[in-house]
Amino acid sequence: MATRDLEAPPPVAGVGRPPTSILARARDPQQLVRAGIVVALLLFVLLALPSILSTYYVDALTQASIYSVVCLGLAVLVGRVGMVSLGQGAVVAMGAWVAARLLFATSMPFELVLLITGLITMVLGTMVGLPALRMSGLYLALITLMLAGAITVVLASINFPNGGGGFTGYNGGLLHIPPIRRPGIARSDADFFRYCVLATIVMFLLVIAHLRTRPGRAWAAIRQSESAALAGGINTTLYKLWAFALASFVTGVAGGLVAGSDRFLNTLTFSTQDSIVLLAVVLMGGAYNIWGAVIAGLLYKLLPELLNNIGVSSDWLTILFGIGVLQVLTTAPAGLVDQFPKDVARLARLIAGLARRSRQPEGGA
Amino acid sequence: MIEVRDLTVRFGGVTPLDGMTVTFDKGTCGLIGPNGAGKTTFFNVLSGFVKPAAGTVTAFGEDLLRMAHYRRARWGLRRTFQTEQAIEELSVFDNVAMIHEHSRLSGSTRRADVLEAIAFVGLEADPYARVGTLAAGERRLVEIARAVVGRPRLVLLDEPAAGLPDEETAHIGDVIRRIPERTGAMTILVDHDMSLVSGCCEDTAVLDFGRLIAAGPTADVLRDEQVVRAYLGTELAA
Numbered sequence: 001m002a003t004r005d006l007e008a009p010p011p012v013a014g015v016g017r018p019p020t021s022i023l024a025r026a027r028d029p030q031q032l033v034r035a036g037i038v039v040a041l042l043l044f045v046l047l048a049l050p051s052i053l054s055t056y057y058v059d060a061l062t063q064a065s066i067y068s069v070v071c072l073g074l075a076v077l078v079g080r081v082g083m084v085s086l087g088q089g090a091v092v093a094m095g096a097w098v099a100a101r102l103l104f105a106t107s108m109p110f111e112l113v114l115l116i117t118g119l120i121t122m123v124l125g126t127m128v129g130l131p132a133l134r135m136s137g138l139y140l141a142l143i144t145l146m147l148a149g150a151i152t153v154v155l156a157s158i159n160f161p162n163g164g165g166g167f168t169g170y171n172g173g174l175l176h177i178p179p180i181r182r183p184g185i186a187r188s189d190a191d192f193f194r195y196c197v198l199a200t201i202v203m204f205l206l207v208i209a210h211l212r213t214r215p216g217r218a219w220a221a222i223r224q225s226e227s228a229a230l231a232g233g234i235n236t237t238l239y240k241l242w243a244f245a246l247a248s249f250v251t252g253v254a255g256g257l258v259a260g261s262d263r264f265l266n267t268l269t270f271s272t273q274d275s276i277v278l279l280a281v282v283l284m285g286g287a288y289n290i291w292g293a294v295i296a297g298l299l300y301k302l303l304p305e306l307l308n309n310i311g312v313s314s315d316w317l318t319i320l321f322g323i324g325v326l327q328v329l330t331t332a333p334a335g336l337v338d339q340f341p342k343d344v345a346r347l348a349r350l351i352a353g354l355a356r357r358s359r360q361p362e363g364g365a
Numbered sequence: 366m367i368e369v370r371d372l373t374v375r376f377g378g379v380t381p382l383d384g385m386t387v388t389f390d391k392g393t394c395g396l397i398g399p400n401g402a403g404k405t406t407f408f409n410v411l412s413g414f415v416k417p418a419a420g421t422v423t424a425f426g427e428d429l430l431r432m433a434h435y436r437r438a439r440w441g442l443r444r445t446f447q448t449e450q451a452i453e454e455l456s457v458f459d460n461v462a463m464i465h466e467h468s469r470l471s472g473s474t475r476r477a478d479v480l481e482a483i484a485f486v487g488l489e490a491d492p493y494a495r496v497g498t499l500a501a502g503e504r505r506l507v508e509i510a511r512a513v514v515g516r517p518r519l520v521l522l523d524e525p526a527a528g529l530p531d532e533e534t535a536h537i538g539d540v541i542r543r544i545p546e547r548t549g550a551m552t553i554l555v556d557h558d559m560s561l562v563s564g565c566c567e568d569t570a571v572l573d574f575g576r577l578i579a580a581g582p583t584a585d586v587l588r589d590e591q592v593v594r595a596y597l598g599t600e601l602a603a
Contacts, residue, residue: 217452217455217459217462217463217466218463218467220452220454220455221452221455221463224450224453224454225446225450227412227414227446228446228450228452230413230414230434230435231434231437231438231442231443231444231446232463232464232467232511233435233436233437233438233439233464233467233468234435234438234463234467235435235467236435
């Protein structure tokens with residue numbers, strides 16, 4: 001039997017060959033509708049939301065937006081490559097520190113500071129990921145948690161920059177501290193919220209670009225089986241470090257945004273425990289889907305403020321997140337982002353079924 | 366030509382390969398033996414997952430064991446696994462294209478090459494379907510397409526038809542027989558299905574307890590008394 005002609009179209013069953021180029025995909029009506037919904041949602045968030053909500057919730061959503069980037073970085077590590085890092089909270093703190101230092105020391109534009117912060121954090125965060133080359137699972141989680149603890153201790157002793165001189169930029173006092181500057185176009189809370197959402201979109205696009213191309217495919221191979229990935233010619237060391245580098249870059253940028261959002265950084269803001277809660281919300285939101293990171297960011301930063309507002313201590317969230325993670329691990333491994341639409345569909349079917357039954361009550365069964 | 370000399374692997378007190386010496390020099394060679402004979406360990410040595418305690422493997426004049434394991438794919442070493450390892454969350458196309466992009470082959474011919482490899486294995490599924498949605502037999506074909514795309518030099522097939530119904534096994538045998546002609550690559554086939562092995566392989570080597578107990582034309586090897594006894598399990602230790 002001869003091999004088929006090179007130019008011959010591949011055998012296609014069923015619906016016909018799905019378009020591959022982005023342009024062709026854009027003509028697909030379903031994709032178009034989905035893109036339309038996303039754009040409309042973003043426009044609403046950017047234009048209308050800050051003027052509807054109080055400053056309290058604008059701030060909470062600013063944090064949620066920033067932390068959805070952190071969660072996205074962690075979701076790449078956990079969901080795409082299968083490496084559990086419990087050090088991402090400390091990576092945020094490093095990013096915030098570096099950005100604050102640069103913002104006090106230089107007059108560079110905020111965007112440039114974010115970029116440099118991302119790059120510096122990328123180098124530091126990749127070091128946190130170095131143990132991943134030798135370990136996996138529980139041991140990697142433990143080591144990254146210890147590193148996060150170590151970073152937190154170091155930051156607690158050198159403090160966050162507050163306009164002082166020297167390498168640490170800490171002036172020792174707690175009075176007359178200048179706030180960390182914000183970008184010129186986003187001085188108010190509402191404008192800074194918009195700025196953060198735009199930065200978040202850029203970071204999401206950066207990660208999506210990775211996931212859809214060569215590194216994304218290599219990570220998928222590594223997650224499924226490291227030996228099969230090696231047999232397929234994938235330099236697993238390189239791609240694992242690449243994942244940590246990408247996660248650390250976006251987390252560093254997020255740290256820079258935290259600096260601009262909080263304006264006064266305090267070592268108490270960043271605790272080692274944050275890293276654990278981050279992993280919990282990423283699992284709950286859905287580690288395999290980029291929208292899961294948005295949900296995770298909202299769970300992490302908006303939900304506590306909602307509870308505080310109705311007079312419930314956000315400490316209760318520890319219990320809620322515990323139950324949530326248990327639920328995810330046992331019944332919904334792909335997280336809320338996957339589970340919620342299914343539950344809604346099930347509910348819709350149930351209601352439709354009830355409606356049908358009520359319309360023909362005598363139809364015995 | 367693949368020359369294996371005195372290859373020995375030890376895991377603690379176990380010696381899965383014990384001074385294995387064999388030469389594979391025809392298009393498609395079989396490698397058989399009872400469970401635990403060391404067949405997969407041999408493949409794992411070639412892939413670089415297992416470091417041998419002693420011995421050499423020379424493939425087409427090059428020392429295979431000195432190559433970093435991920436570079437062996439670039440050199441042209443391909444393999445399939447006993448439990449099929451096509452990547453579930455990627456499409457058939459991406460599964461195959463991925464081998465291409467890590468083999469330093471030019472991007473311009475990639476699409477055609479990938480589709481041709483998918484057609485070669487006779488996979489009728491939509492090339493843009495996720496592998497996770499395919500049937501077991503189709504996934505096996507994806508794995509074989511991964512092994513033959515581009516310019517393979519040595520293809521290792523580890524029980525490629527395990528657990529498949531007869532007609533799918535026959536189809537896979539048909540694909541395996543066409544590999545040398547299409548790619549010029551050498552193929553080593555490990556399988557327990559003797560009709561598959563005798564249908565695909567001119568020569569066959571037999572391992573038992575990590576030692577080579579027979580090698581030569583497949584028909585002769587399968588008649589060999591020592592081989593028959595090893596398979597019946599009457600001879601437990603050398």
